[in-house]
Amino acid sequence: MTVLSISDRPTGADVLIALSDVSKSYRRGAQIVPVLSRLTFDIRRKEFLALMGPSGSGKSTMLNLIAGIDSPDHGSITVGGEDITLLPEAELADWRAANVGFIFQFYNLMPVLTALENVELPLTLTSLGRRDRRDRAQLALSLVGLSDRVKHLPSELSGGQQQRVAIARAIVTDPTVLVADEPTGDLDRQSAKEVLEIMQRLNRDMGKTIVMVTHDHRAAAHAKRIMNLEKGDLSYLVEQRLE
Amino acid sequence: MPLLLSYSLRNLQERKLTNLLTATGMALVVFVYAAVLMLDSGLKQTLVATGEDTNVIFVRRSAEVEIQSLIDRRQARIIESQPEIVIGAEGAPLVSKEVAVLIAQPRRKTRQASNLLIRGVGPAALAVRPHVQIAEGRMFRPGSNEIVIGRALAGRFEDIEIGSSLRFAQREWRIVGRFDAGGSGFDSEIWGDSEQLMQSFRRDFFSSITVRLADRSGFDALKARLEADPRLTIEAKRERIFYEEQSRLLSGFIQILGLTLSGMFSLGAVIGATITMYAAVASRMMEVGVLRALGFRRSRILVAFLVEALLLALIGWVVGILLASLMTQVRITTLNWTSLSELAFRFVLTPGIVLRSLVFALVMGFLGGFLPAVRAARMKIVDALRVA
Numbered sequence: 001m002t003v004l005s006i007s008d009r010p011t012g013a014d015v016l017i018a019l020s021d022v023s024k025s026y027r028r029g030a031q032i033v034p035v036l037s038r039l040t041f042d043i044r045r046k047e048f049l050a051l052m053g054p055s056g057s058g059k060s061t062m063l064n065l066i067a068g069i070d071s072p073d074h075g076s077i078t079v080g081g082e083d084i085t086l087l088p089e090a091e092l093a094d095w096r097a098a099n100v101g102f103i104f105q106f107y108n109l110m111p112v113l114t115a116l117e118n119v120e121l122p123l124t125l126t127s128l129g130r131r132d133r134r135d136r137a138q139l140a141l142s143l144v145g146l147s148d149r150v151k152h153l154p155s156e157l158s159g160g161q162q163q164r165v166a167i168a169r170a171i172v173t174d175p176t177v178l179v180a181d182e183p184t185g186d187l188d189r190q191s192a193k194e195v196l197e198i199m200q201r202l203n204r205d206m207g208k209t210i211v212m213v214t215h216d217h218r219a220a221a222h223a224k225r226i227m228n229l230e231k232g233d234l235s236y237l238v239e240q241r242l243e
Numbered sequence: 244m245p246l247l248l249s250y251s252l253r254n255l256q257e258r259k260l261t262n263l264l265t266a267t268g269m270a271l272v273v274f275v276y277a278a279v280l281m282l283d284s285g286l287k288q289t290l291v292a293t294g295e296d297t298n299v300i301f302v303r304r305s306a307e308v309e310i311q312s313l314i315d316r317r318q319a320r321i322i323e324s325q326p327e328i329v330i331g332a333e334g335a336p337l338v339s340k341e342v343a344v345l346i347a348q349p350r351r352k353t354r355q356a357s358n359l360l361i362r363g364v365g366p367a368a369l370a371v372r373p374h375v376q377i378a379e380g381r382m383f384r385p386g387s388n389e390i391v392i393g394r395a396l397a398g399r400f401e402d403i404e405i406g407s408s409l410r411f412a413q414r415e416w417r418i419v420g421r422f423d424a425g426g427s428g429f430d431s432e433i434w435g436d437s438e439q440l441m442q443s444f445r446r447d448f449f450s451s452i453t454v455r456l457a458d459r460s461g462f463d464a465l466k467a468r469l470e471a472d473p474r475l476t477i478e479a480k481r482e483r484i485f486y487e488e489q490s491r492l493l494s495g496f497i498q499i500l501g502l503t504l505s506g507m508f509s510l511g512a513v514i515g516a517t518i519t520m521y522a523a524v525a526s527r528m529m530e531v532g533v534l535r536a537l538g539f540r541r542s543r544i545l546v547a548f549l550v551e552a553l554l555l556a557l558i559g560w561v562v563g564i565l566l567a568s569l570m571t572q573v574r575i576t577t578l579n580w581t582s583l584s585e586l587a588f589r590f591v592l593t594p595g596i597v598l599r600s601l602v603f604a605l606v607m608g609f610l611g612g613f614l615p616a617v618r619a620a621r622m623k624i625v626d627a628l629r630v631a
Contacts, residue, residue, distance in 0.1 A: 064624075064625055093535070093540045095538075097539075104628070108529055112254055113249075125537070
């Protein structure tokens with residue numbers, strides 16, 4: 001069973017994301033492998049949270065659950081007051097489109113689309129017209145310093161630039177929460193620093209709530225809070241306040 | 244262009260060779276399918292064009308073709324005296340009492356004998372069928388052993404050209420002209436004087452009688468009256484319907500054989516498309532995962548991959564129909580199984596065939612893309628992203 005140790009759990013309006021008694025296990029052949037067991041914790045609005053822990057500790061699973069791309073075996077996950085575990089498949093997709101921005105370790109851009117088109121892609125799910133979509137995508141790219149790379153294909157961009165395009169794609173719909181899974185895991189130190197500074201700026205200046213999974217202590221240091229998730233016989237969650 | 248459509252299109256360009264091979268397979272099937280329909284259409288068009296709606300043909304009751312039919316002179320006189328028949332410029336009713344006989348004539352290229360239809364016609368034959376015109380030389384003189392040949396015969400048979408003679412029915416027949424019947428079945432016939440031909444073939448019966456009506460609406464009354472007349476053992480049909488019916492046996496064979504072949508080939512093309520699309524899905528699992536994570540519903544993913552398969556099919560259709568359109572330059576000759584005479588016709592491409600082959604290609608694309616698209620749409624997001 002997961003034991004929670006959070007010194008000052010936020011309450012009421014402060015809470016954006018609330019995991020309550022969440023369990024998740026995976027089937028590996030005939031074996032069922034528990035990953036998260038009865039986990040309860042909250043994430044505040046405008047928080048920049050780094051989730052750390054060894055491989056297999058369940059941090060990516062937790063991120064997937066928060067982002068609504070995986071579902072728990074048990075428990076509830078509330079984001080902005082809405083229990084996303086109750087949403088049917090199609091509505092959950094709509095919810096993700098409106099509320100979640102994704103940043104992946106390997107950028108995961110569409111290789112056949114230009115930087116601008118990659119950023120525009122999530123906007124095709126909105127009611128915006130083509131010109132508005134283009135304008136917003138341009139703006140998002142300028143926020144990550146890539147105004148001059150709009151027509152480049154991902155293959156024509158460096159890793160750091162691709163990740164910045166991915167960040168622009170994540171913020172272009174103005175989502176409630178940004179989830180980042182090892183966003184600097186594939187980058188050199190300088191590019192990683194630039195990406196993390198952009199994420200810090202998004203959190204500080206634009207009030208974006210960010211949940212980031214990372215192995216890298218230097219990356220985690222850019223977050224406002226770090227949580228350590230470990231799994232042995234007992235998984236436990238430790239909160240480390242940086243502020 | 245919508246972004247997701249553009250995405251599908253560009254992905255097709257990414258895997259050029261595989262997609263090109265798949266589209267080529269589809270193009271060949273579309274070509275076979277369209278060619279079969281064009282062949283059938285050409286046959287029907289040729290035979291349907293042979294007849295005219297204002298003309299009525301009389302044959303012996305239950306005779307399907309003229310060579311099975313016998314009408315004696317007494318019955319012929321009753322038929323030609325009917326009031327519905329238009330009177331020609333020379334004051335005589337527009338009636339052509341005809342005899343149809345098959346002769347074997349060697350083909351120029353293969354030297355193999357093939358059936359040629361000799362039609363003995365009356366003096367009013369050209370007035371009864373205005374679409375038949377003398378294109379070269381002149382019409383045969385009544386009462387002579389002169390004949391005229393159809394346009395489609397030129398160059399196909401030994402000794403069939405203006406100025407030469409043809410020997411059949413114990414007589415030499417001199418070719419004095421060539422007529423153009425507008426691509427109809429008459430273009431594959433030889434015409435001569437019916438009385439002369441009947442004498443030579445030693446028969447005293449006509450095969451058919453074709454009359455031109457003053458008003459095409461007079462057909463029903465004429466048919467009802469003459470078919471009920473106890474002196475007559477004839478059947479009246481609109482000329483167009485009569486020749487259209489002659490296309491049914493061969494047309495049915497072409498359709499069954501051709502469409503069965505197309506069906507079997509299309510199975511191969513569908514399997515090819517399925518393999519291509521499965522490979523496309525497998526190589527783009529990460530992209531599927533990302534699209535789903537971004538909020539694209541399963542149905543949108545399904546549509547995106549189906550659109551790709553349909554675009555492949557569309558390319559195959561364009562190439563296939565272009566290839567098929569080249570076939571319009573080809574004229575083929577075959578034995579009409581109903582009349583047992585040789586018939587020349589062209590592949591005819593109609594808007595209906597273009598549309599049918601498009602639907603055919605899209606159905607192939609849909610069937611080929613459906614299972615891979617379903618697989619892509621049903622993929623779990625975390626599994627798809629894990630592949631990345």
